[in-house]
Amino acid sequence: MTNASQRITSEERQNRILDMLSRKGEVVVSELSTEFGVSAVTIRTDLTELEHEGKLKRIHGGAVPARELVVPSLPTRIRRNVRAKDAIGKAAAELVHDGETILVGSGSTTLAFIRSLDKKRDISIISDEPAAHTYIQQHLPNATPISTGGILGRGFHLYGPYLSASLVGTHVDKVFLGADGFERRLGFLAERQVTADAKKEFMKHASKVIILMDATKVGASRLFVPFAQPGNVDLVIMDTDPSDVVAEAARVDGGRARVVEVVRQTAGL
Known part of the structure; x- marks a missing residue:
């Protein structure tokens, strides 16, 4: 101050x-x-x-x-670390089957994932991200966008009690969530409390929890709010895992989470 x-x-x-x-x-x-x-x-x-x-x-x-759109069809933040996010999105898309319904949380990396679903058929995507719904309507004719309820936040995502109420009775096989940061002691982090709460709610409604996160998020814990420990998720898809921080934390936390590094794999490292 x-x-x-x-x-x-x-x-x-x-x-x-x-x-x-x-x-x-x-x-x-x-x-x-x-x-x-x-x-x-x-x-x-x-x-x-x-x-x-x-x-x-x-x-x-x-x-x-000044140039930010009120509800952008694709937020400018998705243009950061494009190569890493595209690689993560393509790897995550391989986990989605035709005819499946999935939950997808808000975030730029999850938007990159949605862009990679263009070859899928008859899928339904439940999301709290209005930009995702717009993109699906414009570019994914074989996908059905389903919006959660909720208050529209300044970060252009839905949150609050209406979000929770809209998911009552919903259960899917997979939920895909982004993370704003990861810190060894705190786990996966969101930038705001309402975002963390929405991610926690999504996790209640899926059998498998999949985190999509690029390497720049590791160690980015300032002012962020924890929403999951490695022991609470099944798979983490990253471009690379710096110094194996996430993988090591997963081992310490019970070994449930598996870390996949798509750029390192592609490069043959």
Whole structure:
């Protein structure tokens, strides 16, 4: 938190807000108010000025990048680490059979997985990610998108009690979940509590839990919320597992999770 005695100009504060926005993808008024030690009114004024300059887009309670679509058909985050995510998605797609119903959680890697399902026939995909439904409707004519209930969050995914209620009586063979981070002591992590809760709910409704995660997520534990230990999942598909951190944690946690490294396998390492 910024010390109250450390006065900064509004220009400096606004530049730091833009830097935070570029790193996080969204900013929240209450968090910015605490971070800079100023009132919510001051932060809203900053955001309004930045919006007038075309540098961001105001949303309820905060702001997103100016070029961010309200409900993008495919979020810009999927363009990061594209090669790794595509390899993970293709490997995961091999586990899906024609005629199957699967659960797919929100996230950029799970969106890459959905893109790899174009050869499947008569599948149904239950997801809490509106961008996934849009992509399926536009590009996967042989797949049926099924939306969970829930509150539409600023991260463009559904969450809350309506999500849980919509899954009552649902059970499938496989659930595919992304992870925002992994830390040896904490396990698989989500960036927000509501996201972690949604992932936990999904896990209750499937026989097999499959995590899709690229190597950059290992060790990314700052401010993240645990949703699963390696002992709670069946398979982890990664591009590579740095220093075998995930595999070792799985062994220590009872050995249930198996780690598949698709890029390392492809490279013959």
